[in-house]
Amino acid sequence: MNKIKAKEILDLIKNEYIINPKPELDFNNNFELLCAVMLSAQTTDKRVNIVTKELFLKYPNPNLLMNANILDVIEIIKSVGLANNKAKNLIALSNMLYEKYDSIVPNSLEELTKLPGVGRKTASVVLALGFNIPAMPVDTHVYRMAKRFGFIKYDEDISKAEENLKKYIDKDMWIEAHHLLLLFGRYYCKSQNPLCKQCKLIKYCKYKKQEFSKKGI
Numbered sequence: 001m002n003k004i005k006a007k008e009i010l011d012l013i014k015n016e017y018i019i020n021p022k023p024e025l026d027f028n029n030n031f032e033l034l035c036a037v038m039l040s041a042q043t044t045d046k047r048v049n050i051v052t053k054e055l056f057l058k059y060p061n062p063n064l065l066m067n068a069n070i071l072d073v074i075e076i077i078k079s080v081g082l083a084n085n086k087a088k089n090l091i092a093l094s095n096m097l098y099e100k101y102d103s104i105v106p107n108s109l110e111e112l113t114k115l116p117g118v119g120r121k122t123a124s125v126v127l128a129l130g131f132n133i134p135a136m137p138v139d140t141h142v143y144r145m146a147k148r149f150g151f152i153k154y155d156e157d158i159s160k161a162e163e164n165l166k167k168y169i170d171k172d173m174w175i176e177a178h179h180l181l182l183l184f185g186r187y188y189c190k191s192q193n194p195l196c197k198q199c200k201l202i203k204y205c206k207y208k209k210q211e212f213s214k215k216g217i
Contacts, residue, residue, distance in 0.1 A: 001150050006168040009149055009204055013180045016200050017188055021179035023129055025049065030105040030130040031097070032056050034115075035065075035090060037122045043080045051077045059094075062103045066094035089117025107131045120162075134174045138162045141185030142178060148189060148207040 014021065024045040027033040032052065040048045055076050059065035065073075073087040080086065093115040097103050105126065106112055112123035124137035138146070138161050146152050146161035151168060169177045188195050189207075196202060 001164065001168050003168050003170070005204070006151070007170075009201060010169070010173065010177055010180055012201050013184045014176075018180050018183045021176055021183060023179065024183075026052065028056075030126065031062060031103075032060075033130050034093070034105050034112075034118070034122070034126050037125045038089060038093070038117050039077060039080050039086055041086075041122075042082060047080055051080055062094040062097040066091055066098050086117065092116035093118065105130065107133065109135075121158075128175045128178060132175070134171045135178075136162050136165050136169075136174045137178055138165070139182060140191075141182045144191060145181040145185045145189060149201075149204050150206050154206070 025033070025036045025040065026049045027036050035055070036048055036052050039052065055073070058076070059068055059073075068091060070087050070091060073090060074083045077083050077086060077090075096115055097105065101111075107127065107130075109120070109123050109127065112118055112126055113120060121137045121139055124135040127133040127135040128137060136142075138158050142165070143158050143161050146165060147154050147156075151164045152161050165177070165181075166174065188199065189201075189205075194207070196205075199205070
């Protein structure tokens, strides 16, 4: 991988597949964004948007959510999976935002990852979408793209993916690149049954080369 190849890949994705890259989670402010991203673990953005519509109508700010009955929160978000733990974290992070940050979502990776249930990926999404601070969130789709396009080896972990994506993609492109890779992975280069036959990026693809190798092609 090098910067020229990385730009070619991103340009092709943008010109041929993801013409207008943008987040698919619904949110009106950074508190809603933070909660929505945390809820999105191991579920779809579409499902999160369904539950947050009711959640934010009833609990639009940290003060209200920190005082919520956890059973009520669980009932609202139960369809996203891991509802008990996510409800607990929503209430706890709301309490911490209210007590420590005057109900304002912090704008640093260090402070964000102190919040209950907020890992590096969630924090990076909030920085990128909420504050327009260059970040490279690596979810399962971006991680898969990093492997298939050769940013990392197949046995390297998510932290290496983030490191190399930042290395080979210009900083002012990190946020857009995250969306391009995520959406391309979500809708085209899927984990199962990727759309290889009509893919215009096949020449960059390590996954396809591995499949050919297995078949003796």
